[in-house]
Amino acid sequence: MSEALLSIQDFSVVYDVDPPVAAVKNVTLELQRGEILGLAGESGCGKTTLAYGVQRLLKAPAVITGGSVTFHDATGENIDINALDPEQMRRFRWDKVSMVFQGAMNALNPVAPIGAQLEDVFEVHRPGMSARQRRAEAKELLEIVKVGAQRIRSFPHELSGGMRQRVMIAMALALRPQLMVMDEPTTALDVLVQREILRQISQLRHEFGFSVIFITHDLPLLLEISDRIAIMRDGEIVELDTAEQIWNNPTNEYTRTLLSSFPRLTGERGVVVR
Amino acid sequence: MTVLDFTHVTKIYNVRGAGQMKALDDVSFTLRSGQTIGLVGQSGSGKSTIAKILTQLERPTSGEVLLDGAPIPRRGRALRAYRQQLRMVFQDPFASLNPYHSIRYHIERPLRLDGVVPREQIEAEVRRLLERVRLEPRTVIDRRPHELSGGQRQRVAIARALASRPRLLVADEPVSMLDVSIRLGVLNLLADLQREEGLGVLYITHDLATARHFSDEIIVLNQGRIVEHGPADDVILRPQDPYTRELRAASPDPEKHFASQSPAGGLR
Numbered sequence: 001m002s003e004a005l006l007s008i009q010d011f012s013v014v015y016d017v018d019p020p021v022a023a024v025k026n027v028t029l030e031l032q033r034g035e036i037l038g039l040a041g042e043s044g045c046g047k048t049t050l051a052y053g054v055q056r057l058l059k060a061p062a063v064i065t066g067g068s069v070t071f072h073d074a075t076g077e078n079i080d081i082n083a084l085d086p087e088q089m090r091r092f093r094w095d096k097v098s099m100v101f102q103g104a105m106n107a108l109n110p111v112a113p114i115g116a117q118l119e120d121v122f123e124v125h126r127p128g129m130s131a132r133q134r135r136a137e138a139k140e141l142l143e144i145v146k147v148g149a150q151r152i153r154s155f156p157h158e159l160s161g162g163m164r165q166r167v168m169i170a171m172a173l174a175l176r177p178q179l180m181v182m183d184e185p186t187t188a189l190d191v192l193v194q195r196e197i198l199r200q201i202s203q204l205r206h207e208f209g210f211s212v213i214f215i216t217h218d219l220p221l222l223l224e225i226s227d228r229i230a231i232m233r234d235g236e237i238v239e240l241d242t243a244e245q246i247w248n249n250p251t252n253e254y255t256r257t258l259l260s261s262f263p264r265l266t267g268e269r270g271v272v273v274r
Numbered sequence: 275m276t277v278l279d280f281t282h283v284t285k286i287y288n289v290r291g292a293g294q295m296k297a298l299d300d301v302s303f304t305l306r307s308g309q310t311i312g313l314v315g316q317s318g319s320g321k322s323t324i325a326k327i328l329t330q331l332e333r334p335t336s337g338e339v340l341l342d343g344a345p346i347p348r349r350g351r352a353l354r355a356y357r358q359q360l361r362m363v364f365q366d367p368f369a370s371l372n373p374y375h376s377i378r379y380h381i382e383r384p385l386r387l388d389g390v391v392p393r394e395q396i397e398a399e400v401r402r403l404l405e406r407v408r409l410e411p412r413t414v415i416d417r418r419p420h421e422l423s424g425g426q427r428q429r430v431a432i433a434r435a436l437a438s439r440p441r442l443l444v445a446d447e448p449v450s451m452l453d454v455s456i457r458l459g460v461l462n463l464l465a466d467l468q469r470e471e472g473l474g475v476l477y478i479t480h481d482l483a484t485a486r487h488f489s490d491e492i493i494v495l496n497q498g499r500i501v502e503h504g505p506a507d508d509v510i511l512r513p514q515d516p517y518t519r520e521l522r523a524a525s526p527d528p529e530k531h532f533a534s535q536s537p538a539g540g541l542r
Binding site: 042043161189190191192193194195217218219220221223224244247248257258261262263264265266267269272 | 316317424453454455457458461462465480481482483484486487488507510511520521522523524525526527528529530531532
């Protein structure tokens with residue numbers, strides 16, 4: 001009944017420095033349509049490299065040394081991402097797979113109003129659209145993420161951190177992609193704003209049916225938002241299971257270490273020895 | 275015994291074109307040596323204004339801050355002596371250390387400026403401080419910040435803060451930029467130092483979970499006012515104020531999440 005959206009087979013990435021670093025080692029993973037997959041692990045475990053690598057967003061010295069990534073498009077077509085030429089790749093990105101970047105609050109252009117930045121997406125990817133249609137779409141997007149269409153002429157510095165993050169989500173949503181990759185999207189936000197954004201991501205996911213790869217090292221947060229969680233260490237996925245299984249019955253030793261390394265809000269005292 | 279008193283402090287900022295903004299509204303609390311107070315609240319609640327007033331980067335509009343009964347000196351030598359008593363650890367260990375200088379330089383500087391130990395003992399003191407924060411002096415002393423990990427850098431920042439032998443430490447989100455797996459290590463280090471040196475610690479954070487485990491008392495700040503203040507477990511486990519409840523509900527809590535999802539599952 002579930003349907004695959006992205007099949008990653010034996011995927012490997014090496015940073016070609018001296019000595020070479022194997023950042024992602026033979027990862028095999030199937031992402032389901034409409035699923036939120038959490039990707040967790042410490043700094044340097046390869047989680048960001050994996051998520052960028054499957055969209056071929058890596059720059060030298062990173063080299064994809066093996067494996068395949070197949071995108072099962074809603075039209076029924078299977079797209080081999082490694083076989084796309086640059087023009088096909090340009091059209092594929094953002095249309096099928098979009099991203100919310102780490103530190104997205106600072107990813108907006110400070111000298112352009114947010115409306116114009118949203119319209120840019122359509123100008124590039126939907127050349128047939130009229131200026132009026134683009135403006136209407138940008139307004140609708142701002143309404144969807146609850147920033148409000150009246151802010152269309154606002155500059156990024158006139159918005160709060162949470163609002164800027166919503167604009168980034170609106171931008172990622174613009175072409176109704178089938179997959180959104182979110183790299184630490186709420187790390188810089190305080191808990192109340194973070195909670196609102198997470199609620200909104202869940203809600204939009206239900207409304208538009210896209211899948212999410214959610215990267216963070218905040219395991220408590222991931223446990224709440226993800227359907228399944230992949231735990232990465234040294235470039236390998238050491239455990240992949242439903243959030244509930246990861247929480248209740250982690251089988252991998254490293255997963256257990258990660259789980260025990262954060263203080264529980266309501267759990268036993270004593271993790272900080274005082 | 276050192277006692278820091280924050281008494282009826284109000285801070286008003288004049289915002290151009292927008293009138294007045296009350297950043298702190300009649301805030302009072304007492305921090306004693308050997309005690310940790312967690313200061314929580316969302317962005318803009320006034321947490322950092324309290325830190326700025328404590329370090330005398332800002333002055334209260336009304337109210338007083340007293341250290342052992344004496345007001346904070348306003349300038350000169352006396353202000354420096356006061357700051358020697360109260361040190362800060364900042365959020366970003368990448369930004370708070372100078373990339374051009376060695377680890378030795380960072381820790382030597384407060385020792386020289388404050389004259390805590392005689393000149394000929396400075397090198398030994400630097401090494402002692404590094405050991406104190408569980409860094410191996412031999413391997414880190416001649417390195418520069420970029421050669422260390424985030425956790426190591428934050429340990430250097432803590433060693434630097436301890437160099438002038440302060441009695442109070444203000445830690446503004448000291449672990450929020452560190453990896454989850456090393457946060458506990460740094461918090462435990464702070465807890466050890468606090469216990470051994472009898473430091474009073476003001477722990478500023480929006481992470482309720484670490485605030486609860488690391489603090490004796492918690493103060494919840496909302497729009498510049500203290501809405502709740504009490505023993506850490508009481509405030510987090512049995513919050514009285516609606517805002518505290520809201521903060522608690524917004525914090526990730528897998529225990530509650532899975533307990534409510536499947537009555538059979540969960541840990542309790």
